[in-house]
Amino acid sequence: MADILFERIALIGIGLIGSSIARDIKELGLAREVVVSTRSEETLKRAEELELGTSYTASVADAVREADLVIVSVPVGASEDVAKQIAPHLKAGAIVTDVGSTKASVIAQMAPHMPQHVHFIPGHPLAGTEKSGPDAGFAGLFRDRWCIFTPLPGTDAAALDRLKGFWLALGSRVDEMDPEHHDKVLAIVSHLPHIIAYNIVGTADDLSTVTESEVIKYSASGFRDFTRLAASDPTMWRDICLHNKDAILEMLARFSEDLAYLQRAIRWGEGDKLFELFTRTRAVRRSIIQAGQDVDAPDFGRHSLDQKK
């Protein structure tokens, strides 16, 4: 059992991320009180059934009133609304953070509303699965995952350290960057892959020459690898697209240029160009394995799937 790090933590939003944080806090004993707040009556009820906090309220004002740490875990498009609602009720000295996948937009939405007497420190734990909702969360989701902070100029060092300490207690590795750089990095490592995955699954779904049942039946040949990403929460991803627009459009433009080059090489039978690219990308995979970011087991260890049949 770790030390109690905060007397009272308010969790605004209790989906996959919020509920995983709740489970970790409980398991590790990091807070005396955990107030869970969410707009949806149904979700709030479910959070209570799951015993994710010590109290539950639909009023975010009530939730944050005595909280030392407020963690906002809502789709990024809802950040400004939440900021406006909580601002007048925040306790002096409280730390307010978020878990949003885009940072410049969240800062633009929240910072103007934050009172001088609180520490607003934007954060982004790079963790998640394709599932959503309070039932999808689990303790340990953040273990060995990166949590990136994008502190504003003049952020209180002690408050930042305290917040980092919380995420370290959850098992995360912590990192700092400026918000614009964060948004570019995430655009390539996360946003573009998700958009491409959504797109390819959509393309396949539209084909009339190949039936959907054939796509499903033979999906293990490569298509399947995209469907996990394309099953992610639609609200969350709509908001990411709308709130990291510039970086995403830049990455999409680069991707499309590269694809046009590849398409042309296929059309004109330029085997050397294809071979050169296909060889170069292999090295990237090796680096990821070496960095411990994926397992080297072929086919992602899905043999278990095949062998159980």
Add this chain to the structure above:
Amino acid sequence: MADILFERIALIGIGLIGSSIARDIKELGLAREVVVSTRSEETLKRAEELELGTSYTASVADAVREADLVIVSVPVGASEDVAKQIAPHLKAGAIVTDVGSTKASVIAQMAPHMPQHVHFIPGHPLAGTEKSGPDAGFAGLFRDRWCIFTPLPGTDAAALDRLKGFWLALGSRVDEMDPEHHDKVLAIVSHLPHIIAYNIVGTADDLSTVTESEVIKYSASGFRDFTRLAASDPTMWRDICLHNKDAILEMLARFSEDLAYLQRAIRWGEGDKLFELFTRTRAVRRSIIQAGQDVDAPDFGRHSLDQKK
């Protein structure tokens, strides 16, 4: 131990697929003799060290001379060369098959050279991993995987049944379609996903605003899922691109159109269009899980990776 299905099987090419077939034949005792043949001296030596066959020869002519079943497992671009070399030496009544990922091209390359007295039956086991070479193969690779046959008009029904029986013995599920339809189906379920994966990894690798070490470090956020496909054998994939050109270009055109639509929706902030697509693709994922083509464990059960750290 199953029955002996063929007296003598010749395996032309002994990479991931050929060597997995060899291991299955041995483990199941499906043939009395297995002749392994490949162009590369080094690979042939390795096949012998691994005891994949009962004899080894660099001469494909020698390999096929007394064989009842000849399985050609080479990159599809090498099919015509192999066909020319084996044709004069094939035994009357022999079954000649292949494992190529494109079928119209393989038929165009091989069929004209096949003598009247053999049964040429093109096939394609939908199995594999991102690894290549004789060491990458393993027994059981084809278990519960589809093997699609694209028999030519007038194919001897008994020979086709015999060949199907062989793949059934390896645990495969068997299917039949015409070669053009096969090539379209594979273009969407396998070729397009691989090309897109190669492309996105290439795009990321080229970025100067985001360092490669950042791409690697944060790859678990989505990018990682593409790198397995993009680590596949470059020669094999170059050949697939060159030999299923028409179907691939059609799928690429559709994909790019759809992506332009999505890009425009992002640029103009059309959240409804994004939400609609992101919701629709979720259903495809559900169908794949229901069809038993993937495990429902979030994040592909890679928690094992995280938890071992």
